Amino acid sequence: MSRRSLRMFVCGLAALLPASCTEPTRLDGAPVARPVVSDAAMTRVPIVYGSERPLVELVFARADGRERRVLAWVNMGAPTVILSKNLYRELGIGAGRDLAFRIGEIGITVAAAAVTDGPGELDGRDLFDLLFAPRQVEAVLPASVLRRFAIVLDPAARTLTLAPPGTLKPAGVPVPIRVDPASGIATVEARVGDTVLPLVLDAGAPYTWLRGSAVAGLLRLHPAWHRADGAVGRSNLAMADLGLERDGTLVRLPDLALGDLVLPALGALGTGPMLGRVGDTLVGELFWDLWQKPAPIPLAGWLGGNVLSDFRLTIDYAAGLSTWQRQRPADPHDLDGIGLTLVRQGDAYAVSRVAERNEQHLVAGVEPGDRLVAVDGRPLSGAAPELAWEVLRGHPGTVRRLDLERDGRRLQVEAPVVPF
Numbered sequence: 001m002s003r004r005s006l007r008m009f010v011c012g013l014a015a016l017l018p019a020s021c022t023e024p025t026r027l028d029g030a031p032v033a034r035p036v037v038s039d040a041a042m043t044r045v046p047i048v049y050g051s052e053r054p055l056v057e058l059v060f061a062r063a064d065g066r067e068r069r070v071l072a073w074v075n076m077g078a079p080t081v082i083l084s085k086n087l088y089r090e091l092g093i094g095a096g097r098d099l100a101f102r103i104g105e106i107g108i109t110v111a112a113a114a115v116t117d118g119p120g121e122l123d124g125r126d127l128f129d130l131l132f133a134p135r136q137v138e139a140v141l142p143a144s145v146l147r148r149f150a151i152v153l154d155p156a157a158r159t160l161t162l163a164p165p166g167t168l169k170p171a172g173v174p175v176p177i178r179v180d181p182a183s184g185i186a187t188v189e190a191r192v193g194d195t196v197l198p199l200v201l202d203a204g205a206p207y208t209w210l211r212g213s214a215v216a217g218l219l220r221l222h223p224a225w226h227r228a229d230g231a232v233g234r235s236n237l238a239m240a241d242l243g244l245e246r247d248g249t250l251v252r253l254p255d256l257a258l259g260d261l262v263l264p265a266l267g268a269l270g271t272g273p274m275l276g277r278v279g280d281t282l283v284g285e286l287f288w289d290l291w292q293k294p295a296p297i298p299l300a301g302w303l304g305g306n307v308l309s310d311f312r313l314t315i316d317y318a319a320g321l322s323t324w325q326r327q328r329p330a331d332p333h334d335l336d337g338i339g340l341t342l343v344r345q346g347d348a349y350a351v352s353r354v355a356e357r358n359e360q361h362l363v364a365g366v367e368p369g370d371r372l373v374a375v376d377g378r379p380l381s382g383a384a385p386e387l388a389w390e391v392l393r394g395h396p397g398t399v400r401r402l403d404l405e406r407d408g409r410r411l412q413v414e415a416p417v418v419p420f
Contacts, residue, residue, distance in 0.1 A: 215270025247272025
């Protein structure tokens, strides 16, 4: 992968940040104006989920006056609006036309220079396609737009509410947040024992990811928190053949405190070295160093959907406050399944790594590079990532039948479900 492609991928992978990973500027170098919001008091819109990421419908205004309805990824870790390359051109953004759209009853206008043209690519594949296919997602609704409001993410009701700051009366446990005034990215101070972990709130990521160095430090103190080497299940959220997932470390933290709120049995992936261990030693944790640039403070990672989907979460950006109302208990078995790290290759899924514990492979008879054709007879060709995660899940002790292809030859392997 070229350095430019690597940078595009790093900036786009988890939060789909713009390719520069910096706050956008106008062509004349002046700061871009913040999004302009209509006077509508409040709106509540339905959420659908694709690849276990929240999606909402946005209605864009075309130059000819017609409407264009698209699915947008609600991405609290992204600082700017991102459009697919086709939509960017269809709406005339490259010609200097400001972006106008509605979410529910609220109209929003974003300066053309603050809109990113395409999410980036990996090996010639558009990242929207990589993360969401076969579902079509064409835009990102970012933190810089959300921060103009007080919002409520309600997974149980599958709704997103936007209201003027200070107008919502949330119930639950209050947790202070720190908000970057330009990007809108919100962070919380998490504590594990005496260790402080500044984390982004990012419901747009299916799972919690932490810096590999942060997880290594925790494991030196608490080696029993180690669960496996190699991303599995929803922690394998990018499905790209890079060290972040392939060489990552799964941990389960017994208690993570956000002020007075305690999150029990929290699963997280400590990312592996993206440039190899020597490369990361020389240049630092490149993925995180680039990803955190739009954030208000240095970061240890993000809290993803494995945490945030358990709560009705209210965020009043202007007040610097989040409020957490638990809707379902924490699930310490959310990763239990077959220990394989997968990558997407076109419409297919291949094995990047067989997860290990205590230097023992958790699945016998499977090798990196094998194509995973089906699980218990359910074909995976053309399937969305959530199906791949689901068919590999199960209760420990269950055995799954894996249909594989290796060097053009078909084979079957019986694999046990293991706890993580």
